[in-house]
Every structure is written in structure tokens, then in C-alpha cells.
Amino acid sequence: MIEVQNICKSFGTLEVLKGVNLSVKKGEIVAIIGKSGAGKTTLLQIIGTLDRPTSGRVLIDGTDVFAMKDRELASFRNRHIGFIFQFHQLLPEFTALENVCIPAMIAREKESTYKPRAEKLLTELGLAERMNHKPNQLSGGEKQRVAAARALMMNPTIILADEPTGSLDEKNKRELSDLLLHLRKQYGQTILLVTHDKELAAISDRIIEIKDGQIL
Numbered sequence: 101m102i103e104v105q106n107i108c109k110s111f112g113t114l115e116v117l118k119g120v121n122l123s124v125k126k127g128e129i130v131a132i133i134g135k136s137g138a139g140k141t142t143l144l145q146i147i148g149t150l151d152r153p154t155s156g157r158v159l160i161d162g163t164d165v166f167a168m169k170d171r172e173l174a175s176f177r178n179r180h181i182g183f184i185f186q187f188h189q190l191l192p193e194f195t196a197l198e199n200v201c202i203p204a205m206i207a208r209e210k211e212s213t214y215k216p217r218a219e220k221l222l223t224e225l226g227l228a229e230r231m232n233h234k235p236n237q238l239s240g241g242e243k244q245r246v247a248a249a250r251a252l253m254m255n256p257t258i259i260l261a262d263e264p265t266g267s268l269d270e271k272n273k274r275e276l277s278d279l280l281l282h283l284r285k286q287y288g289q290t291i292l293l294v295t296h297d298k299e300l301a302a303i304s305d306r307i308i309e310i311k312d313g314q315i316l
Contacts, residue, residue: 101126101290102147102258107156109142109313116142117153118313126257129284129291131304139313140294141262147292148260149177161257178207182251182289186263188243190235196222196246197231203253214253221249224286225279241272248279252287259283259291265300277303 104122108115116139124130132140145151147158149165158165160180165173182203183189190199197218204214222231225245235243244264251259261280265273277300283289293300301307309316 101128101161102292103157103159104143104147105157105159107143107146107153107158109139109146109151110154116313117146120156120310120313120315122308122315124290124292126290127284127288128306129280129293129304131293131295131301131307132310133295133301133307134310138310140310143310144260144262144292144294148181148183148258149173175207178203179254180256180258182254182256182259184244184247184251184259184261184264186266188235188247188267190243190246190250192235195232195234196227196238196242196249199235199246200249200253203250207254218249218253221252222246225249239272240268241275244268244272244276245279248276248283252283252289255287257290259289261291261293261295263295263297264293265295265297273297273299276300 102124104120107117107120109117120143134140146153152166165176168176200218200222201214219231222228225248227242227245230238230242265276268276280291281303284291293304295301
């Protein structure tokens with residue numbers, strides 16, 4: 101599913117990733133842990149094609165993603181990778197439903213196709229009564245469920261979550277952990293988590309630790 105091959109990443113003279121290799125199977129939940137500055141988020145951003153490595157390759161379903169041109173890569177990312185961020189990254193002027201629809205709008209799908217799909221996702225995630233609320237009218241847990249629905253909108257093969265419980269209280273942390281397990285069971289996604297949360301990491305099939313830009 102995901103093959104990371106000898107990934108190096110430098111910012112000027114600072115070497116953040118130093119020859120990282122990683123394989124992730126289809127349907128696997130993998131947690132990436134490590135101290136701040138170890139390179140966790142940089143690795144996740146490279147796997148998610150949000151950043152390019154200095155050297156090395158990332159293969160997703162056999163596709164060498166960084167061999168693509170920028171426009172082709174953006175389309176691939178939109179259709180194959182969903183993101184859940186620590187602070188939700190919801191657009192404040194849009195409703196929950198509109199936020200979830202954004203990936204399909206970027207892909208230029210017809211509203212008659214994508215809107216029912218977004219409504220179905222929000223209903224399945226317990227937000228049927230909150231669809232027309234804007235982010236400032238939602239709780240932290242509700243915002244994260246909207247973010248999860250948005251991540252699922254294009255039925256991606258991969259979900260990448262960067263500190264998804266970082267801004268949540270204990271109750272909502274537990275709910276998000278249950279939600280991620282539900283997503284894997286319901287939709288079969290491969291899920292990579294970057295987290296400092298030991299309880300969240302514990303739901304994964306495998307825990308990988310990064311230290312000084314290398315996998316231990």
C-alpha cells in the first residue's frame with residue numbers, strides 16, 4: 101500500500117529525515133511517535149505529498165508519487181489521501197456540510213453527486229442535526245468529526261492524521277479513537293497517525309518511533 105524508500109529531507113543545512121524506510125499494509129493502522137522535532141510531521145507531510153523529499157521515493161499502490169507533475173500530484177492527493185489535522189482546519193465561513201463538500205468541489209464534481217454523499221457521511225458520524233452549523237457553533241469533538249467526514253469525502257485509500265487528539269478533552273479523545281477504528285472497519289482505509297497520545301497510539305496495529313530523523 102505505502103512504501104517509503106530511503107527518504108531524506110533537509111531544510112538548508114538542517115537534516116530532518118535521514119534515510120527513512122517504511123512499509124504500511126492496506127488496512128493497517130500505524131502510529132508514528134517521537135519527541136518534538138524528531139521528524140514525525142515532516143514524514144507524514146511527505147507521505148501525504150504535501151511536501152517533497154530532498155531524496156528518496158514514496159510509492160502508493162505502486163505509484164511513484166513524486167514522479168508526477170504538480171497538477172497531476174494534486175489530483176492524486178485529492179482522490180487518494182484524506183487528512184485530519186490537530187486544529188481541524190475547517191473554513192470558518194462555511195457550514196459543516198460545505199466544509200465536507202470541499203474536496204469534491206475541488207475535483208469539480210456535480211453538486212447533485214457530492215452533496216448527498218456528504219450528508220450521508222455526516223449522518224453516519226452523528227452530525228445529522230449539525231450540518232448547517234458553522235465551526236464556531238460546534239464543539240471540539242464535533243469539529244473533529246466534520247474533519248473526519250471531509251477526509252472521507254473522496255473515499256480515499258489512506259487517512260493521515262497529525263496529532264488528531266491534540267486539541268481534545270479526554271471524552272472527545274476516546275470518541276475519536278473509537279471513530280478511527282470504526283473508519284477502518286467500515287471503509288477499509290489505511291491510517292497513519294502522528295501522535296504524542298499514548299492511548300491513541302495503543303489502538304494501532306503497529307507503533308513506530310522516530311528519533312533524530314530515523315526510525316528506531
